[in-house]
Amino acid sequence: MLVVVKFGGTSVADVGRIKNVARKAAAKKDAGYDVVVISSAMAGITDQLIGYLKEISKNYSLREYDQLVSTGETANVPLITQALLELGYSAESFTGVQAGIKTNDTHSKARITAIDTERIKRALGEGKICVVAGFQGFSPASGNITTLGRGGSDTTAVALAAALKADLCEIYTDVDGVYTADPRVVRDARKLAVISHEEMLELASLGAKVLMPRCVEFGMNFNVDIMVLSSLEDKPGTLVTSKELNAGELRRKGIFTEEKMEKMVVRGVASDKNQAKITLRDLPDRPGIAAEIFTRLAGANVNVDMIIQNIAKDGRANISFTVPKTELNTALNTVNTFAADVPGVSAEADEDIAKVSIVGVGMLSHVGVASTMFQTLSNHGINILMISTSEIKISCVIDEKFTELAVRVLHDIFINGLGQR
Amino acid sequence: MLVVVKFGGTSVADVGRIKNVARKAAAKKDAGYDVVVISSAMAGITDQLIGYLKEISKNYSLREYDQLVSTGETANVPLITQALLELGYSAESFTGVQAGIKTNDTHSKARITAIDTERIKRALGEGKICVVAGFQGFSPASGNITTLGRGGSDTTAVALAAALKADLCEIYTDVDGVYTADPRVVRDARKLAVISHEEMLELASLGAKVLMPRCVEFGMNFNVDIMVLSSLEDKPGTLVTSKELNAGELRRKGIFTEEKMEKMVVRGVASDKNQAKITLRDLPDRPGIAAEIFTRLAGANVNVDMIIQNIAKDGRANISFTVPKTELNTALNTVNTFAADVPGVSAEADEDIAKVSIVGVGMLSHVGVASTMFQTLSNHGINILMISTSEIKISCVIDEKFTELAVRVLHDIFINGLGQR
Numbered sequence: 075m076l077v078v079v080k081f082g083g084t085s086v087a088d089v090g091r092i093k094n095v096a097r098k099a100a101a102k103k104d105a106g107y108d109v110v111v112i113s114s115a116m117a118g119i120t121d122q123l124i125g126y127l128k129e130i131s132k133n134y135s136l137r138e139y140d141q142l143v144s145t146g147e148t149a150n151v152p153l154i155t156q157a158l159l160e161l162g163y164s165a166e167s168f169t170g171v172q173a174g175i176k177t178n179d180t181h182s183k184a185r186i187t188a189i190d191t192e193r194i195k196r197a198l199g200e201g202k203i204c205v206v207a208g209f210q211g212f213s214p215a216s217g218n219i220t221t222l223g224r225g226g227s228d229t230t231a232v233a234l235a236a237a238l239k240a241d242l243c244e245i246y247t248d249v250d251g252v253y254t255a256d257p258r259v260v261r262d263a264r265k266l267a268v269i270s271h272e273e274m275l276e277l278a279s280l281g282a283k284v285l286m287p288r289c290v291e292f293g294m295n296f297n298v299d300i301m302v303l304s305s306l307e308d309k310p311g312t313l314v315t316s317k318e319l320n321a322g323e324l325r326r327k328g329i330f331t332e333e334k335m336e337k338m339v340v341r342g343v344a345s346d347k348n349q350a351k352i353t354l355r356d357l358p359d360r361p362g363i364a365a366e367i368f369t370r371l372a373g374a375n376v377n378v379d380m381i382i383q384n385i386a387k388d389g390r391a392n393i394s395f396t397v398p399k400t401e402l403n404t405a406l407n408t409v410n411t412f413a414a415d416v417p418g419v420s421a422e423a424d425e426d427i428a429k430v431s432i433v434g435v436g437m438l439s440h441v442g443v444a445s446t447m448f449q450t451l452s453n454h455g456i457n458i459l460m461i462s463t464s465e466i467k468i469s470c471v472i473d474e475k476f477t478e479l480a481v482r483v484l485h486d487i488f489i490n491g492l493g494q495r
Numbered sequence: 496m497l498v499v500v501k502f503g504g505t506s507v508a509d510v511g512r513i514k515n516v517a518r519k520a521a522a523k524k525d526a527g528y529d530v531v532v533i534s535s536a537m538a539g540i541t542d543q544l545i546g547y548l549k550e551i552s553k554n555y556s557l558r559e560y561d562q563l564v565s566t567g568e569t570a571n572v573p574l575i576t577q578a579l580l581e582l583g584y585s586a587e588s589f590t591g592v593q594a595g596i597k598t599n600d601t602h603s604k605a606r607i608t609a610i611d612t613e614r615i616k617r618a619l620g621e622g623k624i625c626v627v628a629g630f631q632g633f634s635p636a637s638g639n640i641t642t643l644g645r646g647g648s649d650t651t652a653v654a655l656a657a658a659l660k661a662d663l664c665e666i667y668t669d670v671d672g673v674y675t676a677d678p679r680v681v682r683d684a685r686k687l688a689v690i691s692h693e694e695m696l697e698l699a700s701l702g703a704k705v706l707m708p709r710c711v712e713f714g715m716n717f718n719v720d721i722m723v724l725s726s727l728e729d730k731p732g733t734l735v736t737s738k739e740l741n742a743g744e745l746r747r748k749g750i751f752t753e754e755k756m757e758k759m760v761v762r763g764v765a766s767d768k769n770q771a772k773i774t775l776r777d778l779p780d781r782p783g784i785a786a787e788i789f790t791r792l793a794g795a796n797v798n799v800d801m802i803i804q805n806i807a808k809d810g811r812a813n814i815s816f817t818v819p820k821t822e823l824n825t826a827l828n829t830v831n832t833f834a835a836d837v838p839g840v841s842a843e844a845d846e847d848i849a850k851v852s853i854v855g856v857g858m859l860s861h862v863g864v865a866s867t868m869f870q871t872l873s874n875h876g877i878n879i880l881m882i883s884t885s886e887i888k889i890s891c892v893i894d895e896k897f898t899e900l901a902v903r904v905l906h907d908i909f910i911n912g913l914g915q916r
Contacts, residue, residue: 089550092551093551127577129510130574131580134580135576137588138574138580138588141569141576141590148566149566151562152559153551155556156551156552157551157552166558167559169562171592219590
């Protein structure tokens with residue numbers, strides 16, 4: 075039995091917490107597991123290092139960025155290891171290079187391409203707890219150190235769990251699980267005992283910050299069960315799994331679910347304010363014009379999310395689409411260049427929007443979910459600007475100022491079952 | 496033409512100083528050199544990291560210590576590199592692993608065994624300034640990160656200069672050269688323009704803290720010229736070389752010496768308070784007894800420096816020897832164990848001693864140097880407890896409280912020529 079346990083920056087923010095993390099890892103060893111620990115940098119260190127770099131250059135080299143910021147994680151793993159040694163356990167620290175975490179060459183957001191687990195397996199075989207620096211790897215082609223981007227330590231954990239065929243990957247964080255909505259917005263949000271990878275992926279993509287989408291994707295692709303837990307309190311978390319577990323199997327993983335929760339169709343309500351909307355007006359209604367716009371945007375590395383097209387009268391059309399706020403300037407430059415070539419076309423941006431979404435596997439096969447969502451928003455005077463749906467989610471773009479209200483009323487209807495007759 | 500330039504912790508203590516260091520390296524490049532920069536960690540960082548480790552364990556793993564403290568240097572080199580990029584120079588940072596610095600497995604004080612310079616040579620060939628993390632290497636056998644011990648970054652610099660066959664190795668530090676005595680003790684101490692490796696090695700071993708003995712030894716063995724310079728002020732430093740340079744060659748290296756300095760027989764006066772004296776009384780005067788004592792001390796890893804033996808009356812002898820203060824407890828335990836086996840023998844320790852030394856190549860061939868030293872100390876009421884001499888130095892152990900006085904009067908006599916008729 076092998077478990078990978080990952081601790082985030084706030085869980086290892088000082089020596090006292092590092093000792094606590096070591097005790098948690100040791101308890102797993104005592105319970106009979108082989109244990110691999112993944113650690114982030116101490117909270118604040120990464121920002122401090124990036125601050126130095128930005129003081130030196132506004133337009134810094136991503137290779138040097140990776141060489142620099144990876145030291146935060148590298149410095150933490152020997153401290154955790156020493157805390158384990160002090161408790162009387164055999165342990166060894168590993169950098170990304172030493173752990174064999176190979177990536178491509180895309181500095182600051184590299185993707186793991188392979189993991190050479192030989193060295194870790196040998197150490198596990200010797201009974202050692204392996205403490206691995208998260209967030210980092212190396213490019214075998216160049217020998218350069220790489221980092222994995224936001225949430226990279228979670229990805230390290232899930233990828234190593236996959237490569238080592240771990241029985242479970244536990245992510246200890248400063249929240250204690252996955253909730254049906256952001257508890258800061260919805261006071262009676264409930265913690266989910268179990269959620270599928272697919273649902274978690276949607277929730278993560280839609281702005282729930284518990285796990286980053288890439289990490290969940292990895293778990294989905296390699297079928298790694300991920301448990302999200304609090305590093306500060308000892309209580310049950312949320313299991314992200316694609317397996318159909320019965321009550322007994324769940325209980326063995328420490329999960330006690332309420333019958334009621336498991337019958338919920340909608341599993342979470344999420345919101346995302348990091349969106350902006352661009353509208354192109356008076357486009358000539360000829361074939362290929364939409365394709366041309368979105369090809370140009372793709373060429374400029376803009377991630378377009380939702381798109382709607384309205385056929386206006388007199389043969390002219392409007393197209394609206396959303397992009398991340400951070401990419402708004404690039405997107406606007408691109409569409410303005412386009413508009414300059416096409417007489418009569420104008421572009422405008424709206425940053426004051428938000429996306430609210432409901433997520434649940436099999437949701438679309440339940441009659442009336444979509445119409446209930448639209449009706450509920452409408453009942454509260456919230457205008458829907460755009461809609462998109464997938465197998466397991468419905469998203470609506472609304473005026474940003476209604477975000478929290480929308481999340482609360484949707485949570486009341488779908489999770490608490492108020493008004494759902 | 497290739498120059499290796501090394502900057503210590505105070506020279507890179509903040510972003511402003513890091514930019515300054517980059518400008519110095521860039522000026523070398525402008526002057527037509529290929530440039531390799533070696534950097535220490537920011538001042539204070541290493542101590543902070545060790546502080547964390549000591550909070551976790553009083554008896555920490557040296558492997559984990561190396562994994563931890565090496566991050567200080569690793570984090571600094573991308574910052575210097577970025578500052579060079581910002582100035583418009585091509586540059587690349589290197590960890591010890593990336594720079595090919597191979598060591599043995601002796602964690603926390605590893606010795607460099609070989610340097611694989613291929614990657615650095617390739618980068619230099621591409622016109623890049625190479626910025627290398629000092630103080631660290633790796634064990635090819637284990638893949639572990641190692642560190643080189645105190646003054647390790649200087650050793651990195653001189654070793655890389657040797658491996659790359661550099662024309663010069665410049666060590667930028669918080670003093671501006673090698674002085675005839677510690678300027679804090681002797682107000683009119685003079686900066687030496689040139690000193691031989693051999694003399695520098697003696698001065699370093701005798702407590703002058705400008706360069707560590709190991710680094711000088713490396714320079715001597717591989718005939719690397721080392722220039723010691725101030726990182727804060729732009730003025731001539733001290734050249735450590737074993738070559739006989741004429742005035743023209745010296746001038747090309749930026750050195751202007753006074754005729755007078757070059758005629759000095761004694762080149763430096765050093766003192767060392769980190770010594771303690773142990774005296775064993777009433778030893779039976781039989782063959783092999785001294786050998787037995789010092790074999791036991793060697794077995795306990797005690798570094799014995801000076802030794803004197805007095806034949807007392809009635810066939811009993813006294814032996815006194817000095818050891819570093821840090822090894823006094825170990826040494827006392829060893830001799831007390833010995834004394835317990837030999838009836839009548841007693842041991843006592845004296846920590847209130849110091850060693851003062853004068854250093855100069857060819858000194859012993861000058862008549863009267865030793866007697867002038869002894870007479871001068873005596874004239875000032877300073878009792879000499881022990882004496883040792885070598886080809887290029889004379890050391891006297893004295894009462895610690897006279898240390899500064901002894902250094903000043905010896906400097907007056909030998910360097911300033913006062914009273915030397």
